[in-house]
Amino acid sequence: MVDVTPFEEYCEFGGDRVYLLLAIARAKENEGTAGDAAPTLRRVVEEAADLARTAAELEHAADRFDERFRLYLTANARDALKATFELRRSMDDWLEGRIHGDEGVRPKFRRVDREFLSTLQSDACRDGTNFVFDLDDATAADRDALVDDLRGHTGVALARETPNGFHVVTDPFDYTDFTTGVDYELKTDGLIFVSYLDG
Structure with missing residues (x-):
């Protein structure tokens, strides 16, 4: 069981502020895993009381892989509302590209949940400057x-x-x-x- 007690006090939740917990299998710690193929699992944490449960979920999800994972927390909260607007703008671009025959955007529509997490983790959506x-x-x-x-x-x-x-x-x-x-x-x-x- 992961001890997240120090982070319950560190994190400042409220309004649209959330944090991301990430389980990352680093290539240099996992022989035979290429850097671009190393799995990364991400979950949104909405309040301090959810930290332990979310860490346990990631630990369980990581069990299905052979790699060794490190668990990380974003140092800065993320603005979920801003991320939603950023994702909507991106989706408009995907739609326009799709209408004009860009087949490269097709996979994005099948993984909107992952696209949201990537957007949420971006510098543009941070809600803090630690x-x-x-x-x-x-x-x-x-x-x-x-x-x-x-x-x-x-x-x-x-x-x-x-x-x-x-x-x-x-x-x-x-x-x-x-x-x-x-x-x-x-x-x-x-x-x-x-x-x-x-x-």
């Missing part, structure tokens, strides 16, 4: 040093251990003048590692 500082090959001391440096610039919302290091999630700030001795990759609309799904 940053994810991704520390690979880092120690707990590196994480602590980064958190200390960040606290002089912004609020730190969450720090999470990952298989290769840590994710540190912060409130938005002007990072152009931020300096630290810790190596990191900054993701302005990233995913937060939750757990492995080991079935």
Whole structure:
């Protein structure tokens, strides 16, 4: 059973705000799986009370595959209403293309549910601006040093251990003048590692 307790407090639901939980089978962790063929499963989470159930659903769904999955949460909420309008605009384009003989759009009509999830996950539909500082090959001391440096610039919302290091999630700030001795990759609309799904 996946422990999602830290995320129940982290997530801010309300109005049209939702989050996405993603189960991703990364090619580099699954020998014989090509990057473009690695399965990804996504579910919408509408409120904090649904996090554990949705994580369990993804864990169950991942069991049917041979690959090992990682579970992630979007660092920023998504705007479901905006995603609906974005999808409607896309569908109008598909219809126009179909009317004019574009056979390439035909499969999109058979997978509207997946198209909605892709739209919801897009940068255009985020409803938040939290940053994810991704520390690979880092120690707990590196994480602590980064958190200390960040606290002089912004609020730190969450720090999470990952298989290769840590994710540190912060409130938005002007990072152009931020300096630290810790190596990191900054993701302005990233995913937060939750757990492995080991079935």
